[in-house]
Amino acid sequence: MKIGIIGSGAFGTGLGVALALDGNDITLWGRDGDAQAAIQTTRQNPKLPDVTLPENMTFSAVLETVFSRDIILLSIPAQTLRPFLADHVTPLSGKYLVACCKGIDLERMTGPASTIRNMIPDAIAAILTGPSFATDIARGLPTALTLACAVDAAGEILQTALSTSALRLYRTTDTVGAELGGALKNVLAIASGVAIGAGLGDSARAALMTRGFPEMQRLAAALGADPETLAGLSGFGDLVLTCTSDQSRNYRYGLALGQGKAFDAGTTVEGVATAGAVRQLARDLDIDLPICTVVADLTSGQTDVMAALNALLSRPLKEE
Known part of the structure; x- marks a missing residue:
């Protein structure tokens, strides 16, 4: 499956590695073009040292490469999520958008999935959360997470798409x-x-x-x-x-x-x-x-x- 990830920090990259090793085609976006080019060439991310990145992971500073994917993981800080969504409502509309950040928006007092629903109503909003460190996920160590989506049928699709042999997702509709x-x-x-x-x-x-x-x-x-x-x-x-x-x-x-x-x-x-x-x-x-x-x-x-x-x-x- 083709999956996009907004944010090529440690956690976004760790998730990308786990999904790529399971055979998925992964594209990650980062703001710094030089940094993304270096990661693409060296197959190493300084934020996740000692992990060789699979060849089916692509790093880019061009957002359109990620916007073309149907499932997009949003691995950016909670306080920057709302302004990012506000700037890209049209290309993100109709997508499966999965927040991979933890926090409460200081201006609206909402969590990440609620922020997605408020900003882009026709997207499928979900959140992936739970006990996990990027290095453990990238190394293929057993990890269990919660996949919360208010629409259970959509949550089941995401649960199937994002689960791997080492990454086990449990589903709930209680996004709050x-x-x-x-x-x-x-x-x-x-x-x-x-x-x-x-x-x-x-x-x-x-x-x-x-x-x-x-x-x-x-x-x-x-x-x-x-x-x-x-x-x-x-x-x-x-x-x-x-x-x-x-x-x-x-x-x-x-x-x-x-x-x-x-x-x-x-x-x-x-x-x-x-x-x-x-x-x-x-x-x-x-x-x-x-x-x-x-x-x-x-x-x-x-x-x-x-x-x-x-x-x-x-x-x-x-x-x-």
Whole structure:
């Protein structure tokens, strides 16, 4: 099958490798023409080192090469998704558009699949999310993800098209739940990194993960999702992975915060923007989300690590 991927970063490339090795014809688009030409020639992507790219992967800076595909994976940051869609409504209309990013749009307070539906109503909107690192996918290591599409028949088509021998996709129609699981776990990954960076230990991290999970479910329910969706791969599964692995950018960012160290400003940390969005949603919907709110205050510079930890530890005692 011919599949297009918008975004030739680590995750987009990793997905492309997995799909290409399964026999698909893959075209990836990246903004930098020189970089795409170099990847095409060397069969190496600096963002995914030690992985030789299959010959049935094509890298290009010409968008039309991807727009010609019926299935297009959107592997670009959540905060750039809406403006990208706004600039290319006509060529993307009628396509299967699968968001492969995690976050909440700060202007519209919507997740990636909802953003696609709002911007391009006649496209088939879906989101691919769950516990996964680009290197694992590219190396052919077993990975299971959630494929969420509100139209179940279309979701079944995408599930068949995008599953491989090592990449197993589970289908749901609860796109809002899948969106929120992928977004909120990044906020809790920052909190977990802060706990470890500040020397609070693994027990504190486990407590943050455990108490943070109901926050994910509460917000999901308030926004019309099924809280049980968050108990699956797109929520709990992704939460475990990103809160416990150094491969997680959000966890590493929190780790640096906890240690009082600078973090690479060029690295995308979706959890920072998401934390701010979640804090606003908690206020608007009058929902108690203490961990997410403290992370938002911390990442926006409104509090420091010790004050943030004290705010959580001084909360009233209650039943679990």
